[in-house]
Amino acid sequence: MLNDEGGPYGSKDTRSPGEWTARMGGADNWEFPNDQTAIIKAPDIILDLGFFMSDEWESGVMSLQHWAAVGGEAGYKADPVGNGPWTYVKHSVNQEFLHKRVENHYRRTPEFHERHILLVQEAATRMAALLAKEVDIIPLIRNQRQTITAQGFKTELSTFPSVHQGIGMIYYRPEAYCPQGGEKTKAGQPCGPSKGYDPNDPLRKPEVRLALNHALDRNSMNTAFYQGNGFPSVDYFPPWRSDFLDSWAPHPGPNGKTGKAGGYPYNYDVAKAKQLLAQGGFPNGFNTILNCLRSHNVIPEWPDICEKIKQDFAAIGVNAELEMVNAFGEFRNLAYQRNRGNWMWSASPSLDPVCHAVEFSLIWELGNGYREHEDASAFYNKCLVTTTFAARDKISQDFGTIWVQKAFSIPMFWVTAEVAFNPAVVAEYKVNMLHMGPVRYHEYTKAVTK
Numbered sequence: 001m002l003n004d005e006g007g008p009y010g011s012k013d014t015r016s017p018g019e020w021t022a023r024m025g026g027a028d029n030w031e032f033p034n035d036q037t038a039i040i041k042a043p044d045i046i047l048d049l050g051f052f053m054s055d056e057w058e059s060g061v062m063s064l065q066h067w068a069a070v071g072g073e074a075g076y077k078a079d080p081v082g083n084g085p086w087t088y089v090k091h092s093v094n095q096e097f098l099h100k101r102v103e104n105h106y107r108r109t110p111e112f113h114e115r116h117i118l119l120v121q122e123a124a125t126r127m128a129a130l131l132a133k134e135v136d137i138i139p140l141i142r143n144q145r146q147t148i149t150a151q152g153f154k155t156e157l158s159t160f161p162s163v164h165q166g167i168g169m170i171y172y173r174p175e176a177y178c179p180q181g182g183e184k185t186k187a188g189q190p191c192g193p194s195k196g197y198d199p200n201d202p203l204r205k206p207e208v209r210l211a212l213n214h215a216l217d218r219n220s221m222n223t224a225f226y227q228g229n230g231f232p233s234v235d236y237f238p239p240w241r242s243d244f245l246d247s248w249a250p251h252p253g254p255n256g257k258t259g260k261a262g263g264y265p266y267n268y269d270v271a272k273a274k275q276l277l278a279q280g281g282f283p284n285g286f287n288t289i290l291n292c293l294r295s296h297n298v299i300p301e302w303p304d305i306c307e308k309i310k311q312d313f314a315a316i317g318v319n320a321e322l323e324m325v326n327a328f329g330e331f332r333n334l335a336y337q338r339n340r341g342n343w344m345w346s347a348s349p350s351l352d353p354v355c356h357a358v359e360f361s362l363i364w365e366l367g368n369g370y371r372e373h374e375d376a377s378a379f380y381n382k383c384l385v386t387t388t389f390a391a392r393d394k395i396s397q398d399f400g401t402i403w404v405q406k407a408f409s410i411p412m413f414w415v416t417a418e419v420a421f422n423p424a425v426v427a428e429y430k431v432n433m434l435h436m437g438p439v440r441y442h443e444y445t446k447a448v449t450k
Contacts, residue, residue, distance in 0.1 A: 044384040140418040158433035162417035167410035207280030209407035213266035230413030285317025289343035297437025355383035
């Protein structure tokens with residue numbers, strides 16, 4: 001068993017142990033009587049156990065025998081072994097991965113013999129490589145569609161919405177959560193003072209958070225970046241889920257629709273935004289930082305969208321300095337340091353169950369709260385003792401109403417990943433690109449046979 005405490009099978013580079021032990025009690029609580037059966041004796045109620053056992057986060061199953069044979073973590077990194085339909089050949093950091101197919105794989109043998117992934121951040125460079133037929137599939141920037149299709153290439157959508165786009169707002173309680181006895185939190189984060197705590201942080205004020213929401217012209221963003229196809233978001237509350245309330249989305253979205261049909265929780269109203277800023281004690285605005293992803297497989301447009309957000313904030317007197325980062329991990333490191341407040345981050349999470357979703361950024365007791373809301377902690381603790389889906393819908397609706405009223409985030413759109421591909425090589429790539437964009441499930445990519 002792997003853990004993050006060192007030892008012969010320890011690893012400090014994986015978050016999977018924390019994901020499992022925080023919710024399922026750790027290896028001492030797991031039994032595997034045979035190859036097809038897992039018995040989990042969880043410390044709390046987990047209605048979404050099926051979700052955690054799925055490959056939605058692609059945690060993978062590692063071979064303990066191989067780990068030992070190659071001498072532990074360093075050897076495993078050089079020669080990783082999993083149970084997927086692709087075998088590792090080589091990789092270069094920030095450059096490429098090369099895999100070959102597993103013959104007679106138990107789930108599906110890929111039609112292509114090799115999978116070569118090139119890590120290219122610049123959208124224009126990716127498009128040029130596709131048009132030159134140097135690559136066969138790329139993440140699609142929506143405003144590239146006409147150029148790409150005009151030259152005979154095709155595009156395809158993910159089978160599910162891939163992420164919901166928004167802005168998270170960072171601030172802390174005075175002290176990080178400390179369990180009695182001084183041991184680490186469930187998620188393994190250290191406890192103690194939060195150096196970024198500031199009682200005067202403007203983002204602590206609901207009026208300020210509401211002002212930022214009313215400052216965004218979401219319809220113009222939708223038109224400019226998604227050709228009107230972005231579906232309005234209420235953050236972790238998708239409209240197709242049974243707990244969604246139409247009252248959360250009363251403002252018309254695309255085609256004038258409201259509620260679960262496609263409404264926004266906040267309308268675009270600069271005058272109202274300025275009024276709310278004044279009510280929150282910041283009539284002249286304030287300075288903040290917007291942490292923005294430089295590259296994203298599902299939303300390649302993120303850097304340009306961040307520029308538009310900066311402009312909309314400036315119109316109400318809020319100066320947002322853009323802080324560009326290469327990956328979500330860089331943001332997490334900044335948030336965990338807890339040494340600065342009053343900053344925001346470009347968020348692109350996905351279809352996680354609501355009791356699980358709040359754990360990533362809201363829950364003080366887990367030690368990883370970027371926004372330590374007492375309301376979120378109260379909701380999370382109810383999740384641990386709620387035994388039916390109907391009862392969970394009710395507590396979720398109560399919490400969702402608080403979320404919208406207090407503007408815990410700046411929700412924007414549900415975004416469906418898209419790809420462009422060369423139809424002379426690829427016959428079809430139509431799969432669930434949840435979270436990751438067009439990097440998974442290429443065993444289902446159909447080849448053009450010649």
